[in-house]
Each structure stands twice: as C-alpha cells, then as structure tokens.
Amino acid sequence: xxxxxxxxxxxxxxxxxxxxxxxxxxxxxxxxxxxxxxxxxxxxxxxxxxxxxxxxxxxxxxxxxxxxxxxxxxxxxxxxxxxxxxxxxxxxxxxxxxxxxxxxxxxxxxxxxxxxxxxxxxxxxxxxxxxxxxxxxxxxxxxxxxxxxxxxxxxxxxxxxxxxxxxxxxxxxxxxxxxxxxxxxxxxxxxxxxxxxxxxxxxxxxxxxxxxxxxxxxxxxxxxxxxxxxxxxxxxxxxxxxxxxxxxxxxxxxxxxxxxxxxxxxxxxxxxxxxxxxxxxxxxxxxxxxxxxxxxxxxxxxxxxxxxxxxxxxxxxxxxxxxxxxxxxxxxxxxxxxxxxxxxxxxxxxxxxxxxxxxxxxxxxxxxxxxxxxxxxxxxxxxxxxxxxxxxxxxxxxxxxxxxxxxxxxxxx
Numbered sequence: 176x177x178x179x180x181x182x183x184x185x186x187x188x189x190x191x192x193x194x195x196x197x198x199x200x201x202x203x204x205x206x207x208x209x210x211x212x213x214x215x216x217x218x219x220x221x222x223x224x225x226x227x228x229x230x231x232x233x234x235x236x237x238x239x240x241x242x243x244x245x246x247x248x249x250x251x252x253x254x255x256x257x258x259x260x261x262x263x264x265x266x267x268x269x270x271x272x273x274x275x276x277x278x279x280x281x282x283x284x285x286x287x288x289x290x291x292x293x294x295x296x297x298x299x300x301x302x303x304x305x306x307x308x309x310x311x312x313x314x315x316x317x318x319x320x321x322x323x324x325x326x327x328x329x330x331x332x333x334x335x336x337x338x339x340x341x342x343x344x345x346x347x348x349x350x351x352x353x354x355x356x357x358x359x360x361x362x363x364x365x366x367x368x369x370x371x372x373x374x375x376x377x378x379x380x381x382x383x384x385x386x387x388x389x390x391x392x393x394x395x396x397x398x399x400x401x402x403x404x405x406x407x408x409x410x411x412x413x414x415x416x417x418x419x420x421x422x423x424x425x426x427x428x429x430x431x432x433x434x435x436x437x438x439x440x441x442x443x444x445x446x447x448x449x450x451x452x453x454x455x456x457x458x459x460x461x462x463x464x465x466x467x468x469x470x471x472x473x474x475x476x477x478x479x480x481x482x483x484x485x486x487x488x489x490x491x492x493x494x495x496x497x498x499x500x501x502x503x504x505x506x507x508x509x510x511x512x513x514x515x516x517x518x519x520x521x522x523x524x525x526x527x528x529x530x531x532x533x534x535x536x537x538x539x540x541x542x543x544x545x546x547x548x549x550x551x552x553x554x555x556x557x558x559x560x561x562x563x564x565x566x567x568x569x570x571x572x573x574x575x576x577x578x579x580x581x582x583x584x585x586x587x588x
Contacts, residue, residue: 188217193215193218193301196217200213200217215269215270215273216269217268218269219269221264223262223515224262224263224265225262227260228257228258228259228260228284229258229260230284231284231286231289232252234279234283234284235263235275235279236263238278239266242267242278244266246264247263247266273294273297276294299520300517300520307320307321308489308522310444312400312421313400313443315399317361319522322579322584323562323578323584324561324562325562325575326364326524326562326563326564326565327356327568328366328528328566329348329352329366329389330369331365331366332368345389353396354568354569355568360572361399361562363393363399363400363401364402364403365386365403365404366404367383367384367385367404368382368405369454370499372458375454382410387413390418391418395418400421401418402422402446405423406424406425406426406430408433408437422443422444422446423445423448424445425499426448427447427448428447428477428484438481438486440485442490444492445481445492446494447474447481447492448496448499449496452500457500461501463505467516470509474495474516474519478491488521491521492562493516493524494526497509497525497530497532506527506532511558513525513555513558513559514558522561523559524561524563525555525562525564526563527551527563528564528566528567528571529548533548545567545570548565548567549574552565552574556578556582563575
C-alpha cells in the first residue's frame with residue numbers, strides 16, 4: 176500500500192453513547208442542531224428481548240426492517256405455536272429503535288407493552304436520562320453516574336475469606352474503618368457474618384455483638400455513610416439506629432420478609448445482590464442457562480419486589496454477586512458483560528476484591544491478589560460500574576482515580 180493510499184487517515188470511532196457522540200460531533204464543528212439529530216444515528220445497540228409471542232416476532236421483524244434496522248429471531252419461529260414465548264434481538268441505532276417503539280405501540284400481541292419498555296430503555300441507557308442521580312443515605316448525599324464511588328469493606332468475623340479475622344477485635348476494626356475514611360472512601364461497609372463459600376450462619380446475638388457497637392463508634396467519628404452488610408431485619412434495624420444509613424443485603428430481600436418493609440419505612444438505600452443458593456452450598460455446582468440473562472432477570476424481579484414493598488426506585492442499587500454461586504468462567508463473563516446490567520436502570524455495585532476467581536486466574540493466594548483486584552476494578556469501571564467494594568481502599572482509590580480519568584468520569588482533585 177503506497178503512501179497516498181492512507182492519506183485520508185480513516186479510523187473506526189469508538190462511540191460510547193449519545194453524550195460521547197455529541198462530543199465527537201462538536202469537535203468536528205458540526206452545527207448543534209445537526210449534531211442533536213446525527214448523534215442518535217451514531218449510537219448503535221443490540222437489544223435482547225425475552226417472552227415475545229412468536230406471532231409478534233414477525234411484526235417486530237418487519238417494523239425494525241422498515242426503520243433501517245433488523246431483528247434476529249430463532250430459526251424455528253415459524254414452526255412454534257403463535258402464542259409461545261420466544262426471544263429476539265433488536266438491532267439498530269438509537270433513532271431506529273425509537274422510531275420502531277412508536278410503531279410497535281400500535282401493534283397487537285403484546286407489542287404495545289414492549290414499546291413502552293423499549294422507550295424506557297432508550298431513555299435510560301442510550302438517551303439523556305442515563306446521567307447522574309443522587310442517593311439519599313441519611314444526612315448524606317451520594318452522587319452516582321459521575322465518578323466511581325469506593326466502598327471500604329470491614330469484616331468483623333473470625334472466618335472471613337479475605338483477612339482471616341484480622342479485624343475481629345473492636346479496636347482493630349474501628350481503626351481500619353477510620354483509616355479507610357481518612358484515605359477517601361465514600362462508604363464504609365460493616366459485616367458481622369462471613370458469606371464465603373461453605374460458611375455457616377451466625378446467630379442474631381453474635382452478629383449484633385460484632386457490628387452494632389462498632390457502627391456506633393465509627394458513626395461518631397466519620398462523615399461518610401456506613402452500610403450494614405446483613406440479610407437480617409433485626410440486625411439492620413439496630414444498625415440503622417446506631418448510625419448506619421445503607422442496607423447491603425446479599426439475599427436481595429429474600430431471606431427475611433421483614434427486611435423490605437423496614438427499608439421502606441426508614442427510607443434508606445438498599446443494595447440487592449444476586450446469590451445462587453446459600454453460602455454453605457452456593458459453590459457446589461452453580462449452573463445457568465445464560466449467566467447474565469439469568470441474573471438480570473433475578474435482579475429485575477427483586478427490584479420490583481422492593482418497589483412493591485414501598486422502597487423508592489431511586490434508593491435501589493443492584494449487585495450481580497461476583498463469587499456467590501458462580502464459577503470462574505461465570506465471574507469473568509459477568510465482568511465482560513457488565514453494560515447489560517445497566518439496562519436494568521439501577522446503579523451498579525460490584526465486589527471483586529481478593530476473590531477466589533482472581534486466585535484461579537493469577538495463581539495468587541488471597542493476601543497477594545491486589546494486582547488482580549486492581550485489574551478487575553479498572554475494567555469494571557470502564558464497563559460502567561458505579562460503586563466498587565474493596566478491602567485495599569488506599570491502593571484501589573488510585574486505581575479508581577486513574578480509571579475514572581481514562582473513562583472520562585468526573586473525579587474532583
């Protein structure tokens with residue numbers, strides 16, 4: 176290829192969303208009115224859709240084709256009963272998907288309901304509504320959608336997988352929490368029951384003894400939110416009374432029917448995490464049809480349960496639960512496909528810190544997994560996570576600052 180053959184400097188542009196498209200067009204000097212139109216044509220997406228009636232899939236296909244997009248359907252869709260549910264994939268630009276939603280709203284067989292969900296998805300994930308939001312945690316306000324927030328983990332347990340009981344004593348746990356706050360953590364997460372694979376449940380009295388006095392002491396000295404990591408409403412209530420203002424529930428409100436009403440009554444944020452099975456058996460044989468689709472479906476159902484219980488949608492966060500009933504391959508795929516969870520419309524929390532899958536990849540023991548953790552945190556930020564749960568706050572804050580800077584996410588100096 177001669178020198179003249181490359182004189183136009185052709186490049187494939189990486190367009191990360193409507194805002195990025197407008198930035199690129201602005202750099203070109205495009206007229207603002209034209210940029211508003213063309214930016215929607217620059218954002219392409221593939222949208223997975225489940226539970227579509229087979230007879231509706233033909234309509235959806237024709238509508239998408241008429242808008243310049245497409246719709247992938249199963250090869251046997253013409254052979255199944257018309258009412259049988261199938262899955263399809265919509266393919267198009269933001270504008271094509273938006274126009275398709277308008278047309279589908281007038282079609283039968285559930286297409287109107289699909290159109291409504293598609294409009295919400297476009298607004299939340301592709302359009303203007305996918306920006307920042309404010310989380311109310313007691314007297315604190317946490318801005319999500321800009322810089323990545325760092326949640327420091329303090330396990331007050333003798334059998335934690337990550338520190339082996341290093342912070343079991345009150346003084347050691349308090350000191351570590353204060354160190355995290357001083358380093359710049361955004362949230363301190365206190366847990367009094369190990370949820371590592373094979374762990375057994377802890378009684379109410381013991382969990383209370385480990386966590387409540389500690390939360391009281393920390394709350395008196397720090398100016399950042401404290402989260403209680405528990406699935407028990409009795410512990411959560413006492414923790415909130417002691418100064419915590421976020422509930423982090425590994426069961427996603429499943430294991431204690433009083434937890435959802437408590438969170439609704441107190442008006443605090445809640446983190447809903449996916450876990451297949453229970454800690455004592457979750458790693459025996461974790462199996463999924465499609466790990467991301469299955470977890471997304473679960474988190475969608477649990478978030479709706481929370482809302483039905485009176486919890487504000489703006490106070491819900493979701494966590495796909497790295498290491499909780501997943502193989503190494505499942506965990507890696509979840510991180511690769513994190514952007515799909517953002518389609519749920521809730522802030523995304525992720526905890527990869529020091530976990531076993533890192534050791535499986537790197538060959539490192541738990542105390543030597545800081546570099547593997549750093550890699551997983553950085554790529555998770557690049558894929559849109561809002562909050563990272565970490566043990567090594569000081570080191571991970573540097574990783575987060577650098578990853579935020581590269582990703583173009585705001586982080587104050």
